[in-house]
Amino acid sequence: MRVLGIETSCDETGVAIYDSRQGLLAHALYSQVAMHAEYGGVVPELASRDHVRKTIPLIEKVMFEAKCTSQDIDGVAYTAGPGLIGALLVGATIGRSIGFAWNVPAVGVHHMEGHLLAPMLEPDPPEFPFVALLVSGGHTQLVKVTRMGQYDILGESVDDAVGEAFDKTAKLLGLGYPGGAVLAKLAEQGDPKRFHFPRPMIDRPGLEFSFSGLKTFAVNTAHKYGLDLQTKADIARAFQDAVVETLVIKCRRALRETGWKTLVVAGGVGANIALRSQLTDMLQKEGGKVFFPRMEFCTDNGAMIAYVGCQKLLAGEKTELAIEVFPRWPLSDLSSSRNS
Numbered sequence: 637m638r639v640l641g642i643e644t645s646c647d648e649t650g651v652a653i654y655d656s657r658q659g660l661l662a663h664a665l666y667s668q669v670a671m672h673a674e675y676g677g678v679v680p681e682l683a684s685r686d687h688v689r690k691t692i693p694l695i696e697k698v699m700f701e702a703k704c705t706s707q708d709i710d711g712v713a714y715t716a717g718p719g720l721i722g723a724l725l726v727g728a729t730i731g732r733s734i735g736f737a738w739n740v741p742a743v744g745v746h747h748m749e750g751h752l753l754a755p756m757l758e759p760d761p762p763e764f765p766f767v768a769l770l771v772s773g774g775h776t777q778l779v780k781v782t783r784m785g786q787y788d789i790l791g792e793s794v795d796d797a798v799g800e801a802f803d804k805t806a807k808l809l810g811l812g813y814p815g816g817a818v819l820a821k822l823a824e825q826g827d828p829k830r831f832h833f834p835r836p837m838i839d840r841p842g843l844e845f846s847f848s849g850l851k852t853f854a855v856n857t858a859h860k861y862g863l864d865l866q867t868k869a870d871i872a873r874a875f876q877d878a879v880v881e882t883l884v885i886k887c888r889r890a891l892r893e894t895g896w897k898t899l900v901v902a903g904g905v906g907a908n909i910a911l912r913s914q915l916t917d918m919l920q921k922e923g924g925k926v927f928f929p930r931m932e933f934c935t936d937n938g939a940m941i942a943y944v945g946c947q948k949l950l951a952g953e954k955t956e957l958a959i960e961v962f963p964r965w966p967l968s969d970l971s972s973s974r975n976s
């Protein structure tokens with residue numbers, strides 16, 4: 637089965653073609669980051685309009701690269717939520733309409749299920765069951781994945797998502813928006829011994845996270861010590877060390893609680909080098925293995941949507957002709973809908 641996948645939930649237009657036998661045939665991405673940067677955050681209306689401009693040219697590009705005509709496509713997948721409603725509606729309308737026009741089934745995909753299963757696109761994919769750490773701009777969750785479609789939330793952030801905390805801290809350090817990756821780069825030059833930030837909620841049992849206090853800690857440190865270049869790097873380092881160590885501790889706890897040995901990391905913060913290396917070390921010590929998507933598929937992309945859409949279509953799922961999107965859509969809802 638060959639599936640065209642479309643991702644437009646936020647500020648990236650991603651399109652890809654996935655074939656169940658041959659794997660990923662082509663993918664293309666257009667990021668709106670530069671357009672939103674001057675506003676210091678994503679402007680929903682501008683995002684929708686830009687998806688309108690970019691989605692169809694990107695579909696033409698991947699169809700050309702994969703040497704496909706409409707006859708070669710067996711199904712269409714699009715992100716149906718969660719995300720910005722206008723942005724979602726663009727991808728859903730285009731995806732559903734193409735399915736209708738080409739007379740193939742179309743299916744709405746959960747954006748976080750896409751992130752969660754992005755490591756399946758790699759040559760050495762993880763096997764079920766596994767614990768997944770989803771770390772993006774909008775989510776921080778530990779998920780128990782028994783099989784495809786069975787997702788139980790073990791714990792999540794009670795306040796800011798980890799990517800959001802990276803971005804807010806980056807903003808106060810004057811690193812622009814979204815500054816997560818820039819902060820991570822700057823942290824490499826920071827002195828790990830100068831400041832020590834707390835590891836939130838590690839003394840309590842459970843698998844919840846809280847990251848908003850770290851941002852306040854960064855503000856207070858900046859007020860006290862100023863913001864010269866070295867101090868910025870030292871704050872970035874202290875912030876990142878605290879976040880990474882907290883995530884590692886909670887992942888270890890989740891693995892021990894489930895008794896499982898496989899960890900999957902996904903979402904934009906999964907691109908963080910310090911997090912990748914410390915999780916790899918921890919899993920080695922625990923006698924398990926950690927799986928990451930390739931760097932470019934940590935952040936939003938069409939490939940993960942095409943992959944999940946293909947699995948759903950192969951399982952006989954499809955979405956009717958009505959165009960429906962879900963700006964708020966808990967991942968755990970998927971388990972109940974597929975069990976019913």
Ligand code: KG4
Nearest residue numbers: 772773774799816817820904905908935936
């Ligand atoms: O998954 P994603 O592309 O979008 C959402 O669905 O939210 O994640 C974007 C988030 C942003 O907050 C961004 O700052 C963060 O991932 N991010 C990073 C790094 N690269 C991207 N955070 C820390 N270190 C990085 N290297």
Ligand code: ZN
Nearest residue numbers: 751772935936
């Ligand atoms: Zn995302």
